[in-house]
Amino acid sequence: MAYLALYREWRPQTFRDIVGQEHVTRTLRNAVEAGRTGHAYLFCGSRGTGKTTTAKVLAKALNCLDRNGPEPCNRCVNCQSITEGYSVDVVEVDAASNRGIDEIRDLREKVKFAPTTGQFRVYIIDEVHMLTNEAFNALLKTLEEPPRHVVFILATTEPHKVPLTILSRCQRFDFRRISPDEITGRLREVAAGAGIAADEEALLLIARAAEGGMRDALSILDQGAALGEMKVTAEDVHNILGTVRLDILSRMAGYLAAGETGPALRLIGELTGTGKDLRLFAREMAAFLRAIILERVSPGDSGGGVWGDALKNVPGAADFSEERLIRAVDILIKAEQEMKWGSLPGVILELALVKACRPEITYDLSSLAARVAALEEKLKNFVPEKSGNLLVDRSVSNEPYKALQSFTEATGRLRQPEGVPDKTGAQYEPDQTGEVQRLVETMPEDTISRELHGEAGRESVPGVSLEQVRAAWGDIMEALRKERPPIYPNFIKAVPLQVQEHSLIAGFPEGAELAYAMAERPENKKYFEELLGKFFSGEWQVNYRFYQGEIHMPAVRTEPANDISRRFNGKEIIPEDETELSSLFDDE
Known part of the structure; x- marks a missing residue:
């Protein structure tokens, strides 16, 4: 006798043997036992879930x-003739190859004939969604009122393609994907019955790769038995599927958690050298990180049995925040899609891993959220150091010194950005007792300068005021536009809020988070500080804040206005009407 594949040899023969579809089998058993079976059924579900077997x-x-x-x-x-496939009372029709109206017309003629040996003539139409619209229309009347001895069983993987007129004439049953635990149990049973020695880890890997389809799982087990001479190991399954070991997934997750870009890229190089499918690896890595997320937010629902102990053995898993995990999964999913059509899948995956390891190099919303989450995590255990340097030196002149220039001329209100810690690491709280005010009013000028700017504060050249900076702000922005055009649209949203010697606080309006983030980049911030030094000399320090309300800046003349001013020797021209304005240019 010819060899039968495992999925054919071990096809369930009773309702009791069908795995994972209790809601379907129970209904059908009750209907059969009560003699209340319908004349038309529609079985829907993904591949390998038992639709044809149940039929x-x-x-x-x-x-x-x-x-x-x-x-x-x-x-x-x-029963035996139906099992062997030669019963004349059970007709199987493949709608993918018999999809035209002529085939349905032929079926309509044959349903009139009575069954030969049984009570019913059963028509099983597989992949029914492949029928043409004309064929569906020809089937409507017969499906609605078939002869009493006829039962139609339609099966499809895409029920949304079946016309509503067909759906309304059938009892619909949705077959769900079979769980990994149920697949593993069935594989264990089949392996024991077929004399196959299979490792438990190998069965778990097969169940995960089957994605809810029992037929796929049995086919992989069959292939593994042929490869290992009736012995199936985890390594055999990895070789068949092209997947990687769980410890490699755990290692990569550890690299992502620690932000170790180099080791992550070297691991990709090793996988490429062994001929692994990088797109499949990206998919597996995303599924592994998803399991870590589910294990955290809902322990027990991650399918942890499928992953063995790999979820618990991720190095540095405690440092892998949920925000970074979600971002990494999102990056890998997008990379897997791009790798499908890209000519350099390895490069796409490497760039994706770099982004996942280093959220600070990108400025999308997810990376900014990951950076803020990291800062919040650090602030949870942060304890500011007590400073004993801020002392009042009574031996020096007690002339009052205003340490911070008031910001009363602006209608806006200074506010620290949400999620961004103050440079000192401390939180500002209202001064209820007035102690801070008294301390500032009695503090000597040079003491405050040293505390604010260190030793460099004593060498600073005083005299630069907020008004001077604001007056030159238009020229500063123009210089920035010429030298650094890419960052100009971000800095143009900033306004000078406060100046203390060579320290500037610039403000961004609420809602300009992206511009704020670009300005905070170290290279951009350093350039802007050097640019201020060119205009006002000295070494400048710049900090940024968000503000609320409106801030009125002096009008900045554009370059065409400057040209016109030079043409008229700097005189202010106020024409009485438009005619006078046009006459100014008539001479030319």
């Missing part, structure tokens, strides 16, 4: 000559 079991139960309750006996001639 054949139902056909046997309807035509069994020695039925034991709702279950077929599998011994009578009708």
